[in-house]
Amino acid sequence: MDNIIEKYNQRARKINSLLCVGLDADYEKLPEKYKKLGGSEAQFQFNKDIIDATAEYVSAFKPNVAFYEARGLEGMEALKKTVDYLKEKYPDIFTILDAKRADIGNTNNGYVTSIFDYFGFDAVTVNPYLGKEAIIPFLERKDRCSIILAKTSNTGAGELQDLVLENKEILWENLLKKINTQWNKNNNLMAVIGGTSKDNVITARMIAPELTFLVPGIGAQGGEVKNILEKGKNSKGLGLIINSSRGIIFSQNPKEEARKLRDEINKYR
Ligand code: OMP
Numbered sequence: 001m002d003n004i005i006e007k008y009n010q011r012a013r014k015i016n017s018l019l020c021v022g023l024d025a026d027y028e029k030l031p032e033k034y035k036k037l038g039g040s041e042a043q044f045q046f047n048k049d050i051i052d053a054t055a056e057y058v059s060a061f062k063p064n065v066a067f068y069e070a071r072g073l074e075g076m077e078a079l080k081k082t083v084d085y086l087k088e089k090y091p092d093i094f095t096i097l098d099a100k101r102a103d104i105g106n107t108n109n110g111y112v113t114s115i116f117d118y119f120g121f122d123a124v125t126v127n128p129y130l131g132k133e134a135i136i137p138f139l140e141r142k143d144r145c146s147i148i149l150a151k152t153s154n155t156g157a158g159e160l161q162d163l164v165l166e167n168k169e170i171l172w173e174n175l176l177k178k179i180n181t182q183w184n185k186n187n188n189l190m191a192v193i194g195g196t197s198k199d200n201v202i203t204a205r206m207i208a209p210e211l212t213f214l215v216p217g218i219g220a221q222g223g224e225v226k227n228i229l230e231k232g233k234n235s236k237g238l239g240l241i242i243n244s245s246r247g248i249i250f251s252q253n254p255k256e257e258a259r260k261l262r263d264e265i266n267k268y269r
């Protein structure tokens with residue numbers, strides 16, 4: 001594959017889906033039958049069942065590392081088993097570790113090696129507030145994708161991200177311009193744009209006409225698919241990875257919820 005982002009695009013075209021299921025296997029919320037398995041099997045078997053049930057509708061899976069770190073060693077083992085299972089059984093599905101990583105330059109090498117080489121994820125979410133110079137170890141991995149937080153979905157996102165700069169630009173908009181151009185020399189970047197406000201998606205698409213956006217905030221956080229799709233897709237009808245975690249994995253019928261969300265996304269595409 002020439003470009004890692006093409007892995008996502010190919011899967012999205014092949015199964016006609018922009019859906020990402022967030023594997024946020026919060027141990028406290030796991031049904032008793034999984035907890036009984038103990039050790040790393042509890043979260044892993046839960047994930048395996050979610051993956052097998054929803055894979056036919058899914059172009060990306062995105063575990064959030066927090067739910068695994070919270071379980072210590074057995075959680076990290078469950079995460080490794082999950083990504084190994086995905087690579088073996090569903091190798092064409094795009095895998096994202098939601099870890100929102102970044103540190104000073106050389107420390108990032110540890111994160112890069114862990115996430116891309118030890119675990120083997122295709123992509124990672126990255127916090128940009130240390131600046132480009134610090135996150136170069138992520139950007140330089142041409143074979144992997146870094147998904148940079150631009151405008152997040154949380155209610156307090158604007159406190160810093162909406163600050164107005166001296167040149168009158170909004171901070172996150174200025175950042176997105178950089179992600180789309182200066183930072184993206186290897187064509188391996190995407191940006192996180194929260195789906196809780198349609199204005200964010202509209203503005204982001206004006207700034208970066210073809211860039212792929214990871215859009216969380218659908219379902220449990222209240223974001224609406226119609227708003228996002230109508231203004232958010234790029235010229236190829238792609239450019240969006242629409243994530244839902246709790247709304248699918250802890251529903252009564254994850255397969256049906258995934259199908260419904262895939263269909264709703266396609267209705268407005
Ligand atoms: P649900 O609200 O359950 O669908 O989960 C959303 C997931 O996306 C969580 O793992 C969040 O950490 C993540 N997320 C956001 O909710 N908002 C953001 O702005 C960015 C992310 C992310 O980077 O994925």
